[in-house]
Amino acid sequence: MKRKIRYTLLIDLDKCVGCMSCTIACKNENNVDPGIFWNRVYKVGPEGQFPNLDMFYFPKQCMHCNDPLCIKVCPTKATYKTEEGIVLVDHDKCYGCGYCTWACPYGARTKNEKKGMVEKCILCAHLVERGEKPACVVSCVGNCRVFGDINDPTSEISIYLAEHSDSAFQIHPEIGTKPSVIYLKPRKGAAKLCQSNTR
C-alpha cells in the first residue's frame, strides 16, 4: 500500500533571524495584496533588563491542521484539505463570510475585502505539486524552515526533527487541531517563553 504523504513545515526558532525574506518571498510568489500577509514574522522581546535579555523571532502562518476548525465552520465547503494535508480555499466557492477567520485559533486567515474572500498560506501547493519547495522555505536566510513529508522517515524534515525532537513543540496542541507546522525552541534563552506551548 502506498504510504500517505503528509506535508509538514518545521521552523527552527534557534536559526530564525527575523529577516522577513519568507514574507516577501510569499507575497511575490503568490501575488498577495499589500496589507495582507500569508506569513509574518513576530519579534518576541527583548524581555528583561539591559543587557540581560532574551529575544526571539516567531514566524507564523497557516498551520495546515490535520483536524482544522476552519473546515468545520465553512458553510460553502470552500475550505478543504488535500490528500497530502494541505488546507486550501476554493475561491470559486468562498464568498467571504469570514467565519473561518474567527474559527482559526492561529489567526492565519485574512479576509480580502477587495476580493470579497478569505486568503491564507497555501503551502505553495502549486510548487509542491511540481516537486519544488515552498517559496518561503527556499528563500529562508536562516535556513530554519524545513519542508517535506513527515510520514517518510528518510525525508529531510523527518531526520531534522528526529535530531531535535527534544525541542520540538506545536502551538496550542490542546485544541486538538493537529497542526502541520512544528517549531523548535531556540537552544539558548526563550525557554520560559516557549514553556506553555511545549507538547
Place this chain on the structure above:
Amino acid sequence: MGSIIHKPDGGKIIKTNCFECHAKCGALCHVDSKGRLVKVEGNPEDPRNEGRMCPKGRAAINILYHPDRLNYPMKRVGARGEGKWERITWDEAMDTIYTKIMEYRDQFGPESIVNAQGTGRGTNQWNQRLGNTIGVNHWLAPGHICLAPILVTSLSTIGMVTNWEGADLDRSEVQVFWGSNQIWTEQTYTSGGVNRGRDRNVKLIVIDPNFEHPLAARADHFIGLRPGSDSALAMAWIHVIIEENLYDESFCKRWTTAPILIDSETLNPITEDKLKATGKKDTLVVWDRNTQGVQPMDDHHLKPELDPELNGYFEIVDLNGEILKVKTAWQELRERAAKMTPEKAARLCWLEPKQIYDSARMYAKAKSAAISYFQGLEEHTNSMHTIHAVNTLMMITGNLDVFGGNMWPMFWNHMLSDRLTGRPTDPKAAEKKSNPFKLYVASHPQQVFETMLTGKPYPIKMYLGIAGNPLSWSEQPENTKKALLNLDFIVVMDYFLSPTAQLADIVLPSAHWTERDYIADEQCGRWYFAQQKAVDPLYERRSDVTFIRELGHKINPEMWPWQTDEELFDFQLEPEGVTYKELKDKWIHEHTPDVEKKYEANGFATPTKKAEIYSTVFQSIGIDPLADYEEPLESPYSEPEIAKDYPYILVTGRRYPNYYHSQYRGIPYLRELAPEPRVMINEGLAEELGIKEFDNVWIESPHGKCMMKAQLTNGLHPRVISIPHGWWQGCPELGLPDYPDFIANANNCITHKKHDKNTGSPGSRSSLCQIYKA
C-alpha cells in the same frame, strides 16, 4: 546549456546576480514567454547564498516594474527643484553633458567637475576612471562612512581587507560579530556560515550596543558596549590575551612586525643603516635571542636561525658609537594594553569586567575565530585606531588568513588598481583633489561641499552623480543642498527621482540589475559572476556602465577604446583569461583557489611583507603606528560639558533587512514591513521622559535635529538612542508619506566638522544627543 535555461513554454530562466546590496547573491530570474520577469529567487549554485535570498532581492520584480521609476532622460524646465521636467533624447543629454564638461574644464580646470556616486558596488572602478579621464578624480562618495576607513586602514597595515567575506565563519570555532549585522545586510556570505554554525554549536560573540541584533539573543556573550568605545574594548582584549599568554607567539615573531626595534622615545623604527655602514635604509632590525644581538628582520624568506625577541628594552650602539635606547614594538603594544585593564575598559565601555575577560578568552583560546566587523567600527571619529586594534587582535592570535579565521579575499587588492581606474592624464592637475585626511582615498565629501560653497581654493561648477544620494547620506544635508545649489550644472543618474535628483538640471534613468549586463566582482569572495540582464531595459533606461563608458569615450577615446560594454568587461577580465561571453556561458568563475596562508608564498602585501602590528606605512606619514584606545571626539568623556545638555549617545543608521540605505521606501511590499522611521529608546528612559510608544519625538544634537516616532525597547542601554537613516521616499500605493525637507534625516544630528583625524570618518554612530516629545 549555458546560463540561460529555456523552458518548453517559451519562457526562460537566467542565472545572474542580485544587486540590491553589495554582496550580489546568485539569482535565478524567471522570464515568461512574453519577456516579462515573473519571479526572482536565489540560485542554489552560488556557493555563497546557496539559494537563500533576502527580502530586497526577493522584491526585485517590484523594483523593476515600479511606476515611479525614471524612464527617460529629462531636463529641468522650471526653477531648480521646482519639479518641472521635459523629456529629452539620450543624444541631447549626452551632448549637453559632454559640452558642459569640456567648457568647464577649459575655463576652470578639471577640478571644477565632480564625479560622484553612492555605494558603487560594481562601478567604483569605472566612476574613478571617468574622474581620471576628466582630469581630477574627486570620486565624491560616502566612502568616509563606509568602506574607506576599513579599506585604507587594513590595506596599509595587513595588506588585505579581511572583514566581510574574509570572515571565514563556516570553519571557525568562534564567530564574532563586532559592529556588524551582516546576516541582514549582506546575508550572501554570512548566512551559510552562521546557520551551519548553529548546527555545529559554534561559540558566538555579539559586540553591539543594540540587543535587537538578530544574533544577540543566541550569543554566548552579548557585549552591549557604549557606542564608540570599541577601541577600549579591543585594547582590553589585547590586555587579557597578552597577560594570560594567549597569543600566537610564533606567528607574532615570524609573521608580524611585533619584534622590530623602535626608539623608546620617538617610537621610530631602527633601520639597519643607522647601525652599520653597509646597512640598508629600509631594513628593520630585531633583537635575536640566538646571537644575543641585533639582526636584520627577515621578510617572507623566514630565517630559521633567527629567534626574534618579542619583549624588552635594549641599549644598542649606532654607527657613530652612540647608545640608542630601544624597545620592541611588541613591548610598546604591551604597555599600551597594560594601561587598559578590563576593569578600566568596563568603566569606559559600560560593561562588567567579567564579560571582557570571558569574551577575550573565548576568542583567543579558539583554534580559529573569525571576526565579522563593519560600519559599527567605521562610523566614529576614532575609526583608524579602532580598526587597527581589531586587526591587531587577529594578528596576535594568528587568526589572519587561516581557515576559520579572517581570510584574504584577493579581489580587494585589485579593485582600485590603476589598470582599471586609469592613470590621470595630467598628474599635476590630479593633485587638486581636496582631501585633508592622510588615510582617505579621494576627495573628502565635506571638503568638496565646502569648496562648492566657498569657491575656495577653486570654483566647482558641475556635479555628475551616478547612483548616489548625498542629500541622504551626508552629514548636515541642508549644508550639502546649499553646496549643490551653488553649482552651475547638476546631472544625476538613478532609479528614482531622489532628493538629489530633484535638484538636477538633467536626470538620467538607470537600468535595474535585471535589465543590464555587469560583472559581479566586489564582495564576491573567490569568484566573478556574470551579472547578466534578464530582460531588455524598459523604456529608455540605460546601464550606468554604458553611460560612463560612452561619456568617457567622448572625452578621451584612448582611455575608453571600447565600443560596447562587453568589450569593457573583456578588458576587466583579461588577467583571468576569460571573455565576458565565456563568463556569461558559465556564469561563475573562480579567480582564487580556497587556500589559507597565502602569505607564505610572498609575504603580506605590506612594505615589510609582514602583518604590521607596528605599521611602517602609518609611521612614515606621521600617524600613530600602533593600536591604541582613543575616545570619540564627542562623547561623555571627551566632551563632558556638551554631555550635560546632550546626555545620550546617538547611533544613526540602524539597519533593516528590507531596505538598503535610502532605497526602497517606495516599494509597497517592502514599505509595509517597516512603514515609518522610528527611534529606539530604552523603556525606562522613555518613561522618565514621558515618551510613549508611537509618540513623535525630536532627536536633537548640538548640530541639528530630526523627528521620528518612538519605539520603546529593552534592547538598548538607557543612555543610548538608535535611529535609522535613509528616510525620504513616500509610498503612494500604501498612502504612506515621504519626508521632504530633511525632517526625518538622521544626518541632521551629525556634524560635518568633526572627523577621525586620519580616515576622515564622522561620528555617525557616537554623537551626543537629547531626546524629547515633539
